[in-house]
Amino acid sequence: MRSHLRTALVLALVVGLLALFLHNVDLGRVGGDILRARPLWLVVAVGTMFVNLAIRALRWQYLLEPLGSASFANAFRATAVGFAASGILPARAGEVIRPYFLARRERLSATGAFATVILERLLDLITVLVLLAAFVLLFGREVGTASRSEYAAVKWAGAMAGVVSLAVLAILFVLAGNPERLARALQRLERTLPSTLAGMIARMAEKFARGLGIVRRPSRLLVALAWSFPLWLSIDAGIWAVAVAFDFHLPFTASFLIVPLLSLGVAVPTPGAIGGFHAAFRFGATVFYGVPNDAAVAAALVLHALTVGPSILLGLFFAAQAGLDVSGMRRIADAAQDRAGA
Numbered sequence: 001m002r003s004h005l006r007t008a009l010v011l012a013l014v015v016g017l018l019a020l021f022l023h024n025v026d027l028g029r030v031g032g033d034i035l036r037a038r039p040l041w042l043v044v045a046v047g048t049m050f051v052n053l054a055i056r057a058l059r060w061q062y063l064l065e066p067l068g069s070a071s072f073a074n075a076f077r078a079t080a081v082g083f084a085a086s087g088i089l090p091a092r093a094g095e096v097i098r099p100y101f102l103a104r105r106e107r108l109s110a111t112g113a114f115a116t117v118i119l120e121r122l123l124d125l126i127t128v129l130v131l132l133a134a135f136v137l138l139f140g141r142e143v144g145t146a147s148r149s150e151y152a153a154v155k156w157a158g159a160m161a162g163v164v165s166l167a168v169l170a171i172l173f174v175l176a177g178n179p180e181r182l183a184r185a186l187q188r189l190e191r192t193l194p195s196t197l198a199g200m201i202a203r204m205a206e207k208f209a210r211g212l213g214i215v216r217r218p219s220r221l222l223v224a225l226a227w228s229f230p231l232w233l234s235i236d237a238g239i240w241a242v243a244v245a246f247d248f249h250l251p252f253t254a255s256f257l258i259v260p261l262l263s264l265g266v267a268v269p270t271p272g273a274i275g276g277f278h279a280a281f282r283f284g285a286t287v288f289y290g291v292p293n294d295a296a297v298a299a300a301l302v303l304h305a306l307t308v309g310p311s312i313l314l315g316l317f318f319a320a321q322a323g324l325d326v327s328g329m330r331r332i333a334d335a336a337q338d339r340a341g342a
Helices: 002-021 027-036 039-063 072-088 094-103 110-142 145-177 179-191 195-211 218-245 254-265 276-289 293-321 326-341
Strands: none
Touching: 002 276, 027 293, 039 072, 039 110, 039 218, 039 293, 072 094, 072 293, 072 326, 094 110, 094 326, 110 145, 110 218, 110 254, 145 254, 145 276, 218 254, 218 293, 254 276, 276 293, 293 326
């Protein structure tokens, strides 16, 4: 019953966001803009999505090394399955399903692998903020004077996110420092919790800390961060390719500003970030670069379809090969949420 209620609420949120996004939009003009988009550049955008998946798999393979070896093929499959799950299930369920899927194929702890997923997200955030800082310092004059107040808000939010990300990295460094000591400390929960539950929490925490093993080695962490830049530049290239396809006069560096906005948009807990993604792209294109509203709506729809669609199809294909369907993904995600809420 709770799962059905959550599904109904998510669907209501999706419908509401799309209705708001398409309010006062000329759908005929949107359709015409989509039909006039240049196909070659759209193909380029799809290609960048596959590059993105490949680099993510390589980086994850590197982050997993303190836990054990994982093949690139399995890391790539698990990454694609995770993207598919996040595309069709709410609350970024793929972040939970991806380490579980990999752990079924490699001799790795799913809890430890999930710790590396959290570290990945932190590296992603740092990379996006570095590129935003480069935009502010070197290319900020691209932004029109009419949007200076919004631009100032973006800079302030970026600075705050940078402080938070560094604080989280410091916390992860402390947790990763001595997994055995962390487990012993948590075993003291036996004084207030049943011994079985306290022991389970301690074991999970120790596995989680071991998954953060790379944090204890700054040189390896820097290598993982270096992998993050070509990853996000490929994402930037996909956004720019769609802008070119629609004849927007956006420089490549405009994506350094639009991507942080999209990061906020995808935080909306809808399947595939429907609604939030679209609104964030339209805001960035119209407010900062003067793109007409209908054209920005058309480009947002196409960019989302090219970003989410192929990854969903690829991930569902790999999941089916492993005997995992959408219902199975939902059960894994629900079980993880139930454990978190217990």
